[in-house]
Amino acid sequence: MKGRLLVEGGLVVADAASAPQAADLLIEDGRILAITERGASGVDAAVPRIDATDRLVIPGLVNGHTHAHGGLGRGAVDDVALEGFLAASPAINGQRGLDDLALSATLTGVELLKKGCTALFDMTTQFPLPTTEGLHAVAGAYMRLGIRAVVSPMLADRTLYQAYPELLSSLPEPLRAGAAALKATLPDACLAAVDAAARDWPFDRSRVRPGIAPTIPLHCSDEFMLGCARLAQAHDLPMQTHLAESKMQAVFGEQRYGKSLVAHLAELGLLSPRLSTAHSIWISDDDIDRLAAAGVTAIHNPLSNLRLGSGIAPVRRMLERGLRVGVGSDGANTSDTQNLFEATRLAAFLSRVMTPDEDRWINAAEALRMATEGSAHALGWGDRIGRIAPGFEADLVLLDLAQPIYVPLRHPVRQLVHGENGAAVDRVLVAGDVVVDRGRVLTIDEAQLRRDAQAAADRLDALNTEGRHLAQAMRPWVSAFCCGIGRTPFHVHGGRPLDG
Numbered sequence: 059m060k061g062r063l064l065v066e067g068g069l070v071v072a073d074a075a076s077a078p079q080a081a082d083l084l085i086e087d088g089r090i091l092a093i094t095e096r097g098a099s100g101v102d103a104a105v106p107r108i109d110a111t112d113r114l115v116i117p118g119l120v121n122g123h124t125h126a127h128g129g130l131g132r133g134a135v136d137d138v139a140l141e142g143f144l145a146a147s148p149a150i151n152g153q154r155g156l157d158d159l160a161l162s163a164t165l166t167g168v169e170l171l172k173k174g175c176t177a178l179f180d181m182t183t184q185f186p187l188p189t190t191e192g193l194h195a196v197a198g199a200y201m202r203l204g205i206r207a208v209v210s211p212m213l214a215d216r217t218l219y220q221a222y223p224e225l226l227s228s229l230p231e232p233l234r235a236g237a238a239a240l241k242a243t244l245p246d247a248c249l250a251a252v253d254a255a256a257r258d259w260p261f262d263r264s265r266v267r268p269g270i271a272p273t274i275p276l277h278c279s280d281e282f283m284l285g286c287a288r289l290a291q292a293h294d295l296p297m298q299t300h301l302a303e304s305k306m307q308a309v310f311g312e313q314r315y316g317k318s319l320v321a322h323l324a325e326l327g328l329l330s331p332r333l334s335t336a337h338s339i340w341i342s343d344d345d346i347d348r349l350a351a352a353g354v355t356a357i358h359n360p361l362s363n364l365r366l367g368s369g370i371a372p373v374r375r376m377l378e379r380g381l382r383v384g385v386g387s388d389g390a391n392t393s394d395t396q397n398l399f400e401a402t403r404l405a406a407f408l409s410r411v412m413t414p415d416e417d418r419w420i421n422a423a424e425a426l427r428m429a430t431e432g433s434a435h436a437l438g439w440g441d442r443i444g445r446i447a448p449g450f451e452a453d454l455v456l457l458d459l460a461q462p463i464y465v466p467l468r469h470p471v472r473q474l475v476h477g478e479n480g481a482a483v484d485r486v487l488v489a490g491d492v493v494v495d496r497g498r499v500l501t502i503d504e505a506q507l508r509r510d511a512q513a514a515a516d517r518l519d520a521l522n523t524e525g526r527h528l529a530q531a532m533r534p535w536v537s538a539f540c541c542g543i544g545r546t547p548f549h550v551h552g553g554r555p556l557d558g
């Protein structure tokens with residue numbers, strides 16, 4: 059937005075750890091210019107105003123890790139562990155055209171906005187190969203929607219079966235031959251597409267910027283990871299990888315590299331403030347120390363971690379050892395929702411099954427900080443979003459305090475983190491522009507979006523029938539392999555008992 063705007067009379071959460079104060083927010087050219095006592099802004103009566111009476115005003119939530127392609131994949135993933143999901147993902151994400159990529163991103167963005175999230179790190183995929191057009195289609199969808207985003211292609215130069223030859227050999231014929239014949243993306247073509255997309259980025263980078271995401275270290279050769287890092291450096295791209303999300307990754311990581319995944323990434327020189335690590339479950343205290351010392355941000359994704367049975371990240375230990383932590387929803391295909399309020403509540407509550415020591419539980423203020431300031435660093439915007447403070451972007455969410463969870467009102471942040479499910483989201487502003495008004499997204503026709511999504515899902519499901527049958531045939535073998543690794547003793551505890 060251009061010019062000035064006054065958001066007046068709201069109960070403003072400027073610091074998650076302190077009691078919110080009734081205040082006016084003066085916004086200029088999309089940024090917060092001043093926070094003043096109610097009625098004390100002294101601005102001209104001609105300045106447009108938003109009445110925030112009976113509203114809790116919080117910084118827009120920041121989603122540190124999701125996948126745009128999950129939007130069109132809702133409901134397609136069975137009760138499987140991570141590797142079972144990855145084995146099936148070509149059948150879920152295949153055959154998509156540019157319109158499908160944009161549609162899936164729009165579906166993801168719409169749910170995020172409606173649930174109070176104003177920015178996301180999208181680790182996005184285009185099967186079989188990322189293209190400049192595909193990345194621009196996704197970015198264009200976010201621009202039209204009015205949500206802030208990092209569009210970060212999910213890259214690998216190895217297939218699942220090249221990453222885990224042991225899994226391949228566990229398959230019977232003819233499944234083994236079929237899996238062995240799968241081709242990984244050609245690394246040079248992949249990096250060239252990202253290079254071109256980032257070089258000729260046609261969008262305002264302060265709103266939607268390019269990123270890069272070597273998806274899982276074991277799925278990427280060292281040379282490929284280094285190629286990604288070079289591009290990140292050259293184009294100033296935030297970089298993200300899935301780190302030790304599953305026990306399988308951690309176990310085979312040590313076997314391959316003779317050291318932990320984190321130690322290996324450190325040796326390659328990949329740990330830096332530019333990097334964020336999604337999940338980070340099966341990591342030791344030494345790993346946490348390495349990540350913290352390098353200024354990495356870990357992204358906690360409790361929804362999908364539970365859905366896929368991956369484990370529970372050691373979030374308290376991360377915070378105690380100085381590692382910055384953000385919160386992500388992960389894709390709508392493996393967490394079934396983009397509701398960051400729910401992910402934030404789980405971040406708080408899951409810490410309580412890790413220890414009986416109440417002082418080490420994640421409290422409401424810590425959880426809210428992670429879902430705002432913490433995630434913002436993963437997007438490379440730690441100094442611009444995630445806080446209500448002068449100089450920060452006016453990315454704001456107004457929550458209706460008449461909703462039952464706020465009645466009576468005693469401790470707004472606690473009531474928010476422990477109780478909010480998005481039902482109280484009244485208005486959402488991005489850079490001072492209202493994009494959600496009384497729960498309705500203003501930038502899109504939601505009824506049309508629903509029709510388009512159903513038509514695309516029906517068409518894609520028909521096109522992917524063969525792939526789905528192959529994935530179903532593969533499933534018992536992949537499950538048996540994962541289960542075997544899951545029961546193998548390992549020196550790092552990923553928050554999951556061996557058998558429950």
Ligand SMILES: [Zn+2]
Pocket residue numbers: 123124125181300336388389
């Ligand atoms: Zn993910």
